[in-house]
Amino acid sequence: MPFLIEHVTEVVFTIVVVVLLGTGTLIGMAIARRQRRERYFQRIDQVRERFGPVATALISERIEYQRGLEALKSISGVDRMHMLEQLLVSKPAPPDQIPILRKACQDLGLVKLWQQEVSGQITPVALMSPQGILRRVSRLHFLVRAKAAENLGIIRHKESWPLLVKALDDSHADVQTVAARALAAIGEPASFPMLLNRLQRVVLDGSDHLSLRTMKSAAVSFPLKQADELLPLLAALNGRLRFQAVDILREMVEREAAREAEFQLDRQNLSPELTELFVTKLCFDENPDARARSALTLSYLLDLRATPALVTLLEDPQWFVRLHAVRSLAKRKFLSQADAIGKRLTDSQWMVREAAARTLMVFGRAGLDQLTRHFLETQDRYSREQVADEMQRAGLLPTLLFCSIWEPIPTPRSGPGSGNWQPGKPTSS
Amino acid sequence: MDWRQLFYHSMNMFNVVIVSYFFVGNGVYTLLMMVSLVSVWVHNRRLAYQGLDDIRESVITPPATIIMPAWNEQEIIATSLASILKTDYPSLEVIVVDDGSSDETLQRLITAFKLVKMDLIYRPRIPTKALRGFYLNPRIPNLLVISKENGGKPDALNVGINMCRTPYFCTLDSDCLLEPDALLRLMRPIIRSPINTVASGGIVRILNGCDVKDDRVVKVGLPQGRVERFQVVEYLRSFHFGRAGWDLLGGTLIVSGAFAVFHRESVIETGGFHLDTVTEDMDLIVQLHRWAVHNHRKIKMSFTSDPVCWTECPSSLSNLARQRRRWQMGLFQTLWKNSEMLFNRKFGLLGWLSFPFQLYIEGLGAAVEFLGYFMVPLALGLGIVPPTLFVLFVLLGLVYGGFLSVGAVLLEELTYRRYPKGRDLLTLLIYAVIENFGYRQVVLFYRFQGLVRFITGFQQWEKVVHVGAAE
Numbered sequence: 002m003p004f005l006i007e008h009v010t011e012v013v014f015t016i017v018v019v020v021l022l023g024t025g026t027l028i029g030m031a032i033a034r035r036q037r038r039e040r041y042f043q044r045i046d047q048v049r050e051r052f053g054p055v056a057t058a059l060i061s062e063r064i065e066y067q068r069g070l071e072a073l074k075s076i077s078g079v080d081r082m083h084m085l086e087q088l089l090v091s092k093p094a095p096p097d098q099i100p101i102l103r104k105a106c107q108d109l110g111l112v113k114l115w116q117q118e119v120s121g122q123i124t125p126v127a128l129m130s131p132q133g134i135l136r137r138v139s140r141l142h143f144l145v146r147a148k149a150a151e152n153l154g155i156i157r158h159k160e161s162w163p164l165l166v167k168a169l170d171d172s173h174a175d176v177q178t179v180a181a182r183a184l185a186a187i188g189e190p191a192s193f194p195m196l197l198n199r200l201q202r203v204v205l206d207g208s209d210h211l212s213l214r215t216m217k218s219a220a221v222s223f224p225l226k227q228a229d230e231l232l233p234l235l236a237a238l239n240g241r242l243r244f245q246a247v248d249i250l251r252e253m254v255e256r257e258a259a260r261e262a263e264f265q266l267d268r269q270n271l272s273p274e275l276t277e278l279f280v281t282k283l284c285f286d287e288n289p290d291a292r293a294r295s296a297l298t299l300s301y302l303l304d305l306r307a308t309p310a311l312v313t314l315l316e317d318p319q320w321f322v323r324l325h326a327v328r329s330l331a332k333r334k335f336l337s338q339a340d341a342i343g344k345r346l347t348d349s350q351w352m353v354r355e356a357a358a359r360t361l362m363v364f365g366r367a368g369l370d371q372l373t374r375h376f377l378e379t380q381d382r383y384s385r386e387q388v389a390d391e392m393q394r395a396g397l398l399p400t401l402l403f404c405s406i407w408e409p410i411p412t413p414r415s416g417p418g419s420g421n422w423q424p425g426k427p428t429s430s
Numbered sequence: 431m432d433w434r435q436l437f438y439h440s441m442n443m444f445n446v447v448i449v450s451y452f453f454v455g456n457g458v459y460t461l462l463m464m465v466s467l468v469s470v471w472v473h474n475r476r477l478a479y480q481g482l483d484d485i486r487e488s489v490i491t492p493p494a495t496i497i498m499p500a501w502n503e504q505e506i507i508a509t510s511l512a513s514i515l516k517t518d519y520p521s522l523e524v525i526v527v528d529d530g531s532s533d534e535t536l537q538r539l540i541t542a543f544k545l546v547k548m549d550l551i552y553r554p555r556i557p558t559k560a561l562r563g564f565y566l567n568p569r570i571p572n573l574l575v576i577s578k579e580n581g582g583k584p585d586a587l588n589v590g591i592n593m594c595r596t597p598y599f600c601t602l603d604s605d606c607l608l609e610p611d612a613l614l615r616l617m618r619p620i621i622r623s624p625i626n627t628v629a630s631g632g633i634v635r636i637l638n639g640c641d642v643k644d645d646r647v648v649k650v651g652l653p654q655g656r657v658e659r660f661q662v663v664e665y666l667r668s669f670h671f672g673r674a675g676w677d678l679l680g681g682t683l684i685v686s687g688a689f690a691v692f693h694r695e696s697v698i699e700t701g702g703f704h705l706d707t708v709t710e711d712m713d714l715i716v717q718l719h720r721w722a723v724h725n726h727r728k729i730k731m732s733f734t735s736d737p738v739c740w741t742e743c744p745s746s747l748s749n750l751a752r753q754r755r756r757w758q759m760g761l762f763q764t765l766w767k768n769s770e771m772l773f774n775r776k777f778g779l780l781g782w783l784s785f786p787f788q789l790y791i792e793g794l795g796a797a798v799e800f801l802g803y804f805m806v807p808l809a810l811g812l813g814i815v816p817p818t819l820f821v822l823f824v825l826l827g828l829v830y831g832g833f834l835s836v837g838a839v840l841l842e843e844l845t846y847r848r849y850p851k852g853r854d855l856l857t858l859l860i861y862a863v864i865e866n867f868g869y870r871q872v873v874l875f876y877r878f879q880g881l882v883r884f885i886t887g888f889q890q891w892e893k894v895v896h897v898g899a900a901e
Contacts, residue, residue: 013822017829024833028859031840035855038847093483144475151479178622179479203624212624218490252489351553386551393548396568 048084052076056088059105060098070108085109090155103156112158118149119164119180143173150176154183162189169199174210181215185222193227196220197234204241217245221252228253229272236278240288247283247294250275254298266301280306284314292317293325300329312341320350327353331360339364339371346375347384354384358391369397441809448806451798452823455791456830458783462675463837467844469678470670470735474845477736482614485621486520492597493521494617494691497590499583500604501529508542510604513645515573518610519617523572525590526604530580536565539575543567556588556702584703584710587687591702594694601711603688607637607647607740615737616691625730628693628718631685632737633669635848636662638745647740652854656861657750660869661743663862667838670735670845677733681784683719685731687711689739696721696729707767709760716768723776735845751876758796758880759888765789766884796877803871828866835862 052073059069076084089111094102106112121142150168153161165187168180181199184192200216203209234246258264266276279302283295296314299307314326327345330338345357361368376388485491496514500507507526514524528536539545545565552561559581566574578589587601598620600613612632620627639653653659669686676682687710697703700717703710715731722729744750765788772789774781806823809815815823839858842848849855 010816010819010822013819013826017822017826020826020829020833024829024836024863027833027836027840031836031843031855031859034840034843035847035852039852141472141475144472144478147476147479151481174622175476175479179481182481182484209624212622214490214621218484218488218621221489256489351551389549390551393550394566394568394571396546 044080045084045087048076048088052084052088060089060094060102062101066101066104070105073105073109082111082114085111086152090152093155099157103158106152106156106158112153112156112161115149115152116161116164118145119153119161119168119176121146143171143176146171146173147175147179150179150183154179154186157187159187159189162187162192166192166195169195169211177211178215181211181219185219188223190223190227193220193223193230196223197230200245201234201242204245205239213245217249217252220249221256223253225253225257225270228275232274232278235275235283240286240291243283243286244288244290244294247286247291247298251294251297254301258301264301265303266298267303271302276302276304280304280310284310289317289319289322293319293322296322296325296329300332300335308335308338312338315341315345320348320353323348323353324350324356327356327360331356331363333364336364336367339368343371343375346372346388347379347381351383351387354387355391358388362391362395362397438812438814441805441812441814444801444805445809445815447798448802451791451795451802452827452830454787455795456834458787458791459671459834462679463671463834463841465678466671466675467837467841470674470841470845473674473735480615480618482611482618485614485618486518488520491520491617491621493523494519494613495523495525495590495594495596495599496602496613497587497594497599498524498526498602498604499529499586499590500526500531500535501580501583501586502531502533502535503604504531504533504535504538506605507535508538509645510606511539511543511573513607514602515570516610516645517608517613519613521596522613523574523594523596525593526573526575527586527590528575528577529583529586530562530578536575536577540565543570543573543575545575552592554589554592555698556592558585558589558592561589582705584705587710588702591694591697597694598691599694599697600689600691601687602739603741605742606634606688607642607645608689609738609740610646612689612737612739613691615734616689619732619734620691620693623730623732625728626693626696627730627732628696628722629682629685629715630691630732630734631673631682632689632733632739633735634665634686634688634739634741636665636743637740638743640740650848650850652849652857653743653745655745657747657869658743658745659857659861660865661750663835663839663858663865664873665743666842666858667835670838670841671834673733674735676784677731679779679783681779681787682731682733683715683780683784683788684712685715685733687714688741689737696727699725707760707763708756709764712760713764713767716764716771719777719780720768720771738848747872750873751879754873754876755880755883758793758877759884761788761793762881762884765793793881796874796881800874800878803874831866831870832863835865838862 055064055069055072058064059066059073073085073088078084089102089106089109103112146168150165153165162184165180165184168176169184171177171180177199181196184196196216196219199211200213200220203211203213203216228250231246231250234242235250237243237246254266257270279295279298283291284299286292286295292314296311299311299314311326311330314322315330317323317326323345327342330342335342339361342357342360345353346361348354348357358372361372364371372388372392376385376392379385496517498510498514503510511524511526526539528539544567546567548564548566550564550566559579562577562579564574564576574593576589576593578586591599598617600616602608616630616632619630636653636658637647638655638658639651640647641649641651652662673682673684676684690711692714696718697714700714700721704713704717707713718729718731721727744753765785768785771777771781771785773786777785806815806820810817810820836859839855839862842858843855849858
């Protein structure tokens with residue numbers, strides 16, 4: 002008897018029928034889904050058309066608050082809360098409108114609902130909405146908790162920070178991530194130590210589901226005046242913790258510095274304890290990552306010991322520490338350190354040489370003089386290549402050619418061009 | 431045993447191969463479909479709190495470089511680059527590598543972006559062919575164009591990696607259009623993951639039939655051509671439940687190099703893109719897995735279905751043939767080269783499920799199915815298979831393919847619904863069903879040709895000509 006014949010015919014026939022029925026079902030599901038989604042979007046469009054202008058006017062205070070609120074309260078249906086959510090928080094509101102948005106969400110009962118959802122409560126009202134399936138299936142409930150946490154962050158609901166701190170230990174990583182983000186958006190000072198505590202656990206526990214980047218991103222959103230909370234981490238025995246804390250502070254400082262042209266770290270914005278820690282310990286830390294990341298903070302410190310510490314880092318045995326030190330010195334106030342930076346043009350690591358060339362270019366004409374002089378005088382081929390590379394990238398070659406025609410080759414006392422010569426802007430000639 | 435008996439036994443054995451191929455292949459595909467239905471749906475719900483603004487504004491977001499190799503792409507290169515430079519990402523660099531084009535690709539770039547030739551330092555960590563020059567415009571500091579001797583796409587990508595300074599790089603084909611926030615979305619799993627995510631792939635969708643304005647897709651529609659429409663269904667199936675399913679099972683072996691992000695140092699440690707296969711993207715993924723296992727590194731590969739890259743698919747059968755032959759040949763080259771992974775317990779699910787699946791179903795399946803179209807009728811003619819069973823089996827093969835394709839269309843409908851017209855949905859469903867009556871066999875023939883070329887040692891890269899199918 003041939004193989005695979007008589008006994009399988011019925012089985013194959015059954016499978017064919019089942020597959021055909023399955024295909025039909027899938028087609029039906031696709032069409033039904035399309036129709037359902039179309040109805041859903043029609044409903045949203047209707048609500049937006051009717052209540053969208055009211056919501057916008059309410060939040061931008063163009064109509065009387067109570068009148069607007071009453072209008073929004075008149076939205077009915079089992080999906081009422083979902084529609085209100087769509088109207089109010091689906092698009093980011095400008096920062097100045099957040100307070101009134103928050104108040105509206107509170108008065109409409111949305112805040113209470115979100116708080117219940119974040120804490121994992123399943124309310125009868127919530128079960129009636131189209132999203133009910135997510136609430137019923139416990140494994141999918143994290144979607145509801147995370148979205149609720151997100152909404153509380155969007156409206157920056159300060160009173161909800163304890164709930165969000167609790168959500169940092171939620172069973173699902175999504176909720177933890179969104180809670181961290183929401184806490185960063187709210188910026189409640191009391192939540193910062195808890196956030197750092199959670200970060201500490203992420204650093205120390207390699208199996209944590211929460212990513213370090215998420216936690217750092219949240220931590221650096223807090224203002225610099227909160228930096229004292231980092232003291233325990235900066236003084237921790239664990240080198241990785243110290244490194245992360247130094248890095249968080251570096252990001253905080255960098256953000257503040259970007260806002261203010263002549264930014265400096267003094268007693269007003271950084272405590273003496275932190276300053277002391279940086280100039281006496283962290284710049285000599287046994288963890289090279291911590292040393293490297295301390296360079297930028299040192300570069301903004303007004304303390305007289307900061308610059309010598311930075312110059313010491315320029316000679317660090319680890320190349321990436323030297324790299325960070327050179328980059329941190331890329332501020333005009335460090336012009337007096339041009340010679341020390343110039344020495345790094347012959348560094349054994351090309352990234353340090355590159356950073357040194359770029360830093361010197363930040364010093365403007367004086368830095369360029371030094372760079373050009375070095376280019377002409379050095380016997381180090383790699384260093385010369387690096388300088389030429391940077392000059393080309395910055396578009397300085399036409400300028401240098403122009404200058405070499407009209408003026409002598411720069412010497413330590415005389416610059417190569419006229420006063421309006423700017424790095425990165427070749428002259429029209 | 432006389433020759434007649436031997437022949438009958440051989441035919442029976444082949445029947446067993448055919449039947450096992452059918453059940454294993456469709457069984458795994460069905461499993462992937464089930465898994466993907468849940469995972470893609472949940473992923474879609476998670477987008478409600480994705481926090482793209484947070485990634486965009488965070489100082490912690492790592493910088494990235496888009497590396498775009500180009501070879502004889504004079505018609506589209508300037509438009510593509512203009513589109514890429516508009517990518518929404520906080521710290522982005524773009525490197526275009528002209529792989530010794532014989533047309534005006536480089537010249538058009540120089541003209542369009544006012545580039546100046548410069549003599550920069552090249553420090554190759556991965557060996558490549560010689561470079562001809564660097565082109566920059568100091569006013570566009572995040573753009574670098576490199577001209578080099580022709581060495582193939584992987585070599586061009588390696589040049590880009592050598593010049594890349596950022597911890598992550600994104601490979602992008604020069605004929606692709608990125609959605610503005612696609613890179614942000616692709617980087618999201620990397621940022622959110624506590625494990626080193628060395629590769630993150632997105633979805634590639636078909637540009638044919640879509641309206642493009644200012645280098646952006648403004649209206650999504652189905653192409654007019656039948657060949658292109660079949661490919662829309664194929665892409666949905668491949669990305670929605672092929673890649674999403676394997677990703678959830680932890681068995682990712684393919685990430686489309688047309689649009690993917692990689693961790694630079696990990697790629698350099700594996701030696702970059704290897705030049706000995708024509709599907710360098712799959713090869714790199716396999717190399718990364720091997721490197722991680724041999725060096726005891728904990729890594730992750732991610733596939734997400736919301737970052738979208740639009741690409742032009744072949745509109746003619748001749749171009750389709752070139753593409754599919756290359757894919758099939760590259761698949762075999764990669765599997766052959768990395769055969770140590772097969773049933774190797776060190777590689778876990780990859781070695782025991784993913785790799786054998788790729789080998790048996792995606793690779794050898796081309797031969798089994800192709801020969802099946804001849805052998806099974808022969809068995810019928812010789813009376814080895816009863817006519818009823820023959821008809822039923824052929825029918826099952828065809829309707830099961832339709833079932834899986836319809837599943838992919840449903841998945842699209844449950845999640846992204848990129849084709850807004852109801853008519854487009856119906857068209858997709860129809861094409862999903864009829865795909866198995868003609869188109870599948872044509873593609874199968876090209877795949878079989880790819881297998882033959884692998885066996886005969888054919889090495890040439892067959893270029894697919896782009897005709898500008900977007901409207």
